[in-house]
Amino acid sequence: MSPRGPVMLVARREFGTRMVTRSNIISMAVMVVVILAAGVVGKLLLADDAPPQAMRLAVAPATSEISAHLAVPGTPDGGGIAVEELDEAAARAALQDDDADPRLKAWITGDAVAPTVVFEQDPDPAVVALVEQAARDVATSRAVTELGGDPAVVHAAVAAVTVSVDQVVEPEGELDGGQWAVAVTIISLLLFALIGSGSMIAMGVVEEKTSRVVELLLSTIRPGQLLAGKILGIGAYGLFQMAVLGGALVGVVSALGLFPDLDVDLGAAFVLMIVWFLLGFGVFALLFGGFAALVSRQEDIGSVTTPLMFALFVPYYATLFLVPFQPDSTLVTVLSQIPLFSPFLMPTRAAAGVLDPWEMPLALALTAATIPLLVWVSARVYRRAVLHTGGRMKLTEALRVTNG
């Protein structure tokens, strides 16, 4: 049999025994349903946030000259302004009409260059400012006409004014809400998948030790083949979970058109998440597999996986707290290149679009380069510890250079 044969057999067993269980199929189905339901509920809630309506203003017939100047773009809520002509009685009634939609905001009366703005109750300073600007425009038009000029030319010149902004000190980039939401979702899924598959590997290794089946296995295949098969099989399962859940998430968001303003390429974010899952899995799975071989009983697993959980949570929280406020600070840039941190920091910063072109390839290469080193260490620890029974074996003991 080719040397790849046993590895693939072990991998197939690991994948099969996890996939084809009722509990797995049910829990995956439930999670997908929850994501779909959350998407639909989210869509309904977001739909309540209807596009802003035009602000309704009324003008007395005597003041109608101001109307043309009120219809400026860029009102406070972006909905534009609808101007109509009403006499005093009709305007007073409309201002108090509870059923009207949209309700009349204000009635403008008096001289067009010295208007009175009538509100139902509380004056809105934004509206007052708007009317004031319109009255100034009326005054300007009148003066220009009196001087024999064309008010349209003056207004066009005024409208053409632009103001640029520059800063001496460059501000630090920050993530907007949408990018932040995508980033948190990605790294949370990543954390979930890495903890899930890491624990599965640890439990699988210890299960084989506890049930002693490992002795039968090792009479046929090498320890390295057993560990490799286990990691491949569980990795494939983790990848499948990640693809189904992440895919459902991306699918729901795009299909329902949630977050139309999102400044993130979801497809690219999904691909990055998968790539970093694979690399992160390569790093953490090997650590989990090697460390778990040190113990012989399920109840001792915690003593070896706790440090690894820390190694997962520290980068996760570092990403959560550092990236939103300083996605391109020196600290974050340096941490991004450290293999245990890269799987969390890089996809988040990529979603924020703050990466220099060299950063992603370097981080990918560094993490990928760590994996063969970990393969060597883990296989060594695993080989020495997997047949050791009884209490916990010390890591130093497992690494010591002797045959056996």
Add this chain to the structure above:
Amino acid sequence: MPALEIDRLSKSYGAVHALRDLSFDVHAGEIFGFVGSNGAGKTTAMRIMLGVLAADAGEVRWDGSPLDLESRRTVGYMPEERGLYPKMKVADQLTFFAELHGMSKADASAAVERWTDRLGVGGRRGDAVEKLSLGNQQRVQLAAALVHDPLLLVLDEPFSGLDPVAVDVMSDVLRERAAAGVPVIFSSHQLDLVERLCDRVGIVRAGSMVATGTIDELRATGEAPWLLAWSERTDADAVRAALAAVDGVTTTAVPGRPDAVHVLVSRAGAEQAALRAALAVGDVTQFAPDLPSLADLFRDVVSEEAVAPAEGSAA
């Protein structure tokens, strides 16, 4: 040429010498019984044969070349520490092991069906191993050792925990494999079984082989006494007195047999004189050489160990 050669294996765990220069051969088609008290090194030796443990020194050869990973695929192994995946179904599990040993999927399925039927667990193929009784788990364990048609069988305590029916099935299987030319090594504390099944036996003490040979060869070491028994009507004291008077004969009591004595002879033909003397005073119901059972031989070895503890801790 022996099919399997165990050549001067040594293994220490820290200060404990589990094996010291352990050597023996097993020939094709031979059932070899591996006996010794607990901790004598049987399991360590078997683990080394299967490559699960590395020896400090020595070599295991199969058809003249070292038993490597590739040839170990053709070995059927039943570890002392029984082990199967508890939550995996019997058939899936056995198919997995058969494939690991290099069988194709189709051959594996057919072999699983054949062996589970043969071992009486055919009805449980779809059940998780943990749902089976310990005895049935044991049968599945045996199926795992046999399912890939091994060319060598190494079984550590294969009979422990089996009911009499399973013991018979198991014995038949071992005989049948041996008849097909497969060398079979098994360890056991059930010495009557070893005596009945094995072509040759090896007794291990403190990591060394102290005796190997057929049961008859082992028995032939030392003079066997004659057992002489008499009827109820016979006066026991008269028989003993008559025997004591024969030249070249001494008698010893037989534990648990007030109606018999062991007759030890120190000159040729003295046993005939002893028989005639006994017949002269009573009815003799039994007179035959009393060959030691394997259990007796084993006990002798163990008691030697007890009187010579210094040897065990030396070297």
